[in-house]
Amino acid sequence: MGLSTSANLRHPPLGRRLRLGFVGGGRGGLVGEWHASGARLSNHWDIVAGALSSDPANAAASARDWCIADDRSYGTYGAMAAAEAAREDGIEAVTICTPNWTHFDMASSFLNAGIDVILDKPMVNTLEDAQALVKLQRETGLVLAMTYPYTYHAMVRQAKLMVAAGMIGKVRQVHVEYVQDWATGPADPEFKGAAWRRDTAKVGRASATGDIGTHAYHLLKYVTGEDVAQLRADFHVCGAAKAMEDTAFVNVKLANGAPGLLWITQAAPGNFCGLRLRVFGETGALEWDQEFPEQLRFAPLDAPVQILTRGTGSGMLPEAESLVVLPRGHGEALSDAWANLYAEIGLAVAARRSGQRPNDMGLHLSDVAEGAKGVAFVHACADSHEAGGGWVGLAAEA
Template structure:
């Protein structure tokens, strides 16, 4: 074990700035992580499953709950699945929740679970965008860790407030940038960080979808709110899939996005918000790039593609072929690294892999990786364990705030006819 990766237990960290209810639960709990934890080895099993709450009962909540269960580290025990009491109770039955822990408001859920002797260890927030901030704030204040869908908030001031609240309450806060949790994305990040492509000189990312091509799709209930500025915020395409693209570029390159030039378009049927965006981008060190996103590209279902080129080579990854990573060193034969144990996959990436090469994994497993890392972060927080910064790589609240800053900059640029603006 590396000296910097030795376990350090601090009972005080469990109580730092924590509400009284959290202190009681912390004091009553047993250690979740093994005492001989090796941060360089495979992820450990916890001494018990963590208790997960759900706010928002839409389709993505079911996807994430499935992924959380897949890890073996979580069980869903409480939820505010609708603001309508009868609908919330009915959904609670379908989720096999105790009726006493099926709530019709996140405020009631946060207050009750904070005082419950077996209260939730964390909560997933999968509501429409405008509810992310108040819900996340309520659970942080109650001493409960959070994982929130992106965009983190609709307003940049709210994003900064959640960063501050996370620090003040000393909770774990994850953000649903799941695309960064595919093993081959982690491998791409490893190659770039190790200098495998030399000095980065350009970054290109695009997210092409086709589900908005039919005009009638805008009338679907799960689509209407995405086109309503009061709920979705000032953007639709940019805040939804553009933020995935921007985060992926920053995550793999390790560079901050500093400037952008954006043009919003409605390429299909008339809509109150954009369905397409074209951007020129600049990253730290004046590295240039492009970012494009649309929901009107027939033939593209999950067309998220990342290409990073440097002075010595390049990496390319495609969501629709997510198990493979193209890696080129200029003047050498192209290499294709595939997900699975061995095959030049870094050890810290191998521990994210659940099946051998030839047995495909996909988006559910990527979500499971996010929830597995979140579980370990929550467990370390509750045990008072200080973990090395490179142990877990899930997106945190700061990444969510960066995403909101990206959206804000895109809106400002588009409003000034595509001028360059700072992020």
Template sequence: MAEFPLAGRRLRLGVIGGGQGSFIGKVHARGARLSGRWDVVAGALSSRPQVAQESGRAWLLADDRIYTDYRVMAEREAARPDGIDAVAITTPNNSHHAIAVASLEKGIDVISDKPLTTTLDDALDLVRRQKETGLVFGVTYAYAASAMVRQARQMIAEGALGKLQQVHVEYFQEWALTPPSEAGAGAQWRVDPAIVGPTFTTGDIGTHCHHLGAFVCGRPVTAVRSEFHTLGPPKALEDTAFMHVRYEGGIPGTIMISQVAPGAHCGLRIRVFGDKASLEWNQEEPELLHVRRFGEPACVLTRGEGAGIGTHAARFVHMPRGHPEALSDAWGNLYEEFAIAIEARRLGRTLPEGLLAYPTVVDGALGVKFIEAALASSQSGGAWVGCSLPS
């Protein structure tokens, strides 16, 4: 197995967003630290000066590396001999494009939360800028860095299921049953079209389903037919959607999502059926991969060394079986891949083909195209709409 190269040094990360009351910014920072390849050294954790200062000091950032403006942070960090190697964008959706542009223009590699942008034009602009600069641009579809997701991907690529026949991905949550007016600020902006873009649940968790299915199967989604619903408390955008999708090669599938499903916490599940076998992974039981072969007893693979675990999953095995690993570890895995890619770029090092599989800016743009296609389909009464990027 091709091993991950040893780190030459810890890379320096700056974080945009993540201040008081933010959830996802802290997740990024913890994932980076857990990877063992990053130090978080700078941040524009809030545009509010007092919150930025208080949050930055709580993160143990030096006073001169606590910022309130991402543009100032990009300029000053790019000028420092010990400036940041990459920036993590953990802000609401409508700011991702501008922050990414400011960073790319200063030669700073980018790691962005999803969805990548609120419009396809902005997403394609980032694809173009990444190609022109050659900088690394990762997108944090963190479920794809779970060890057993990598196991599923490798098994499918090696033909363990036979010819793929159907793919089903679902993600159910309950938190949006709380009326937006009674929820916290983080919940309120997620249902504001001016901030999140044209969808709520499709952009928030539907993009995870879209990416996970394509990633595990190694085939992009080519078309979608969707139906949007608002089933919970009144809001401007959908909180539930049911979709038929087609993967490359005409493989049919479904995506079902809702954030108003009582009793559901983070119920992301994928099931893939071939003509010889099927597999199933549930992120609430991330250590397990269910494999069922036609006419044979069901099998459950558990994360760990050996016993059927492939090389791609083994790189992300950090503890022996029985010592659980979960989503926090997946974030660490993802930041490890980002670090390896960024260090290799900076050193001019060529990595073995297939060593890394982190989501890229193109994956992020495909997610934005999926959002727009699903919305257009629902608005048209359920017509099939293409999900491919323009050439």
């Protein structure tokens, strides 16, 4: 019998949880905690191994925090890949939540060891590494899933399904913004993440554009079903002086010819995690705000505006309902989106390990090709900015 996504999303289909390892995510790593919480809440994973920090003391302390046995807490990701691949009860997938310049070598090591990979964004720094990782994933046939959690909010999937069903007609324009304020003032010397995010030797050709712009691009592409054909980008420093951009304005032309605008900044005082989407079509519009994730504004042309609220029924489409866990009035948030993401990855890994094709299951995974598109987006923005803001195309599909 084939695995199905029609049952409760958080029911492990193999009758057990899958074994998961972590690279990175130790004490002091907020992103790692998001990943780990999502994996646990999904009910698809047991975290059993880790190389949680390059600092041995932090790695050991973090392993104790996560109840990882001493013999499965590793000093390096290479030792972890080799040891876990040799165990009968070795990990079945690994989450890599380390800075992006480390991703290629780490992901390659685990794929070569026969272990499925869950990878934070952006996938890698260079187009060459992106193409090499796509090639390796296709050669191994393993799962490589990117973690874009915002598209796992039920109301984002509702928006995607409404666009696909023609409920706003052909997409005519789209506006996405991801607006934060943490880079407005001088860098906090205790915030190590700020330092490496502004180091061209580590993050490559863009800072804010790679860090949060990739989320904005992915959200646009996911909801509209249209990729960006061309773009023009301007990079700016709008906060305290720094070596790389904290702000980008990106005009886009979608594959269907529609225009769009992405505003990306980490230097807008009073904004925290303002990922907002507005899609305008021939017969209506949709608006969604990550800081108020349970509501979707639907404005049919020449008809009353509707506020759709996460839950079951009352305008929710069945495929979006599959991401709903709690009834209306009991708030779901980003932690639930992370859990939905890890549940769908769990279904994909379970399918592959039981001899099935994950892509035949109707899942919404962002795979290695989607990761490569994110890298192409960052490079196209950098190309345009460096050429004085001219129009450029995105790199061809890997």
